[in-house]
Amino acid sequence: MRYYNQNKSHKKQDKNEQVFESTTSSNPDDFSYLPTSTTGQIIKHEAYVLSYSEAHEQAEWVAYSLDKSDIVYANRDRPFFNEDPKVKTHSADWRSYRNSGYDRGHLCPAGDRRASKKLYDETFYTSNISPQNHNFNSGIWNRLEQKTRYWAKKYGHLYVVTGGVLEDNLPTIGVADKVSVPKQFYKILLDYTKPEIKAIAFLIPNKDSNLPLYKFVVSIDSIEQKTGIDFFPNLPDSIETKLEASSEYKNWSFR
Numbered sequence: 001m002r003y004y005n006q007n008k009s010h011k012k013q014d015k016n017e018q019v020f021e022s023t024t025s026s027n028p029d030d031f032s033y034l035p036t037s038t039t040g041q042i043i044k045h046e047a048y049v050l051s052y053s054e055a056h057e058q059a060e061w062v063a064y065s066l067d068k069s070d071i072v073y074a075n076r077d078r079p080f081f082n083e084d085p086k087v088k089t090h091s092a093d094w095r096s097y098r099n100s101g102y103d104r105g106h107l108c109p110a111g112d113r114r115a116s117k118k119l120y121d122e123t124f125y126t127s128n129i130s131p132q133n134h135n136f137n138s139g140i141w142n143r144l145e146q147k148t149r150y151w152a153k154k155y156g157h158l159y160v161v162t163g164g165v166l167e168d169n170l171p172t173i174g175v176a177d178k179v180s181v182p183k184q185f186y187k188i189l190l191d192y193t194k195p196e197i198k199a200i201a202f203l204i205p206n207k208d209s210n211l212p213l214y215k216f217v218v219s220i221d222s223i224e225q226k227t228g229i230d231f232f233p234n235l236p237d238s239i240e241t242k243l244e245a246s247s248e249y250k251n252w253s254f255r
Helices: 017-021 117-122 134-138 140-155 220-227 237-245
Strands: 042-044 049-053 058-067 103-106 129-132 157-164 184-191 198-205
Touching: 058 129, 058 140, 103 134, 129 134, 134 140, 140 157, 140 184, 140 198, 184 220, 198 220, 198 237, 220 237
Parallel strands: none
Antiparallel strands: 042 049, 049 058, 058 157, 103 129, 157 184, 184 198
């Protein structure tokens, strides 16, 4: 389904079944997996692509391709957080998080980009972080990140889109930057390889939870309604309609 920001419209590109036919697990990036942007400020890094919201001083979404070959366990020294040099309006200063009571929560996890020091270091741009409750960040969000890597290894390849739900009147941290604190975070995964194309979406409150991950599975449509973002607009319509309306999770292994 398609939802549009009141101030900006987004035309979907023409689609046909050739998009699917050209997409295989051996060459997954033939498929254009990026969502629409409600802000018009799309930033491309090697590690991920993001749509930056200056009003909330963070990304409304971060999207990236995750192959099983990306999942490595090389030890990397954690760099300092730095402003994103590609964000024209300047991304949040890392000091806005200091003594805020919130973690600098990664959207594209550093653990998904350990194969390269350059890619790993890019995950420490402040455009890739959002204020997260510590127990949320180290608990259920971390569990979901680990499960995503498990699924990437099991199924071979995933497309990942994630972010906080950015809305009006959110609490903020920082003095000059005013970084919004999302009440909920989402993560959407697409396995767009034959023979079984499937997707799964999670919407999780920004607080501690011991509930199993499947309790937070929702339809992609419901996240589109909350965010005004059209996820996977380049899917063939017949596939998009079915995948985005479903909140089924039984075809994903939760073991």
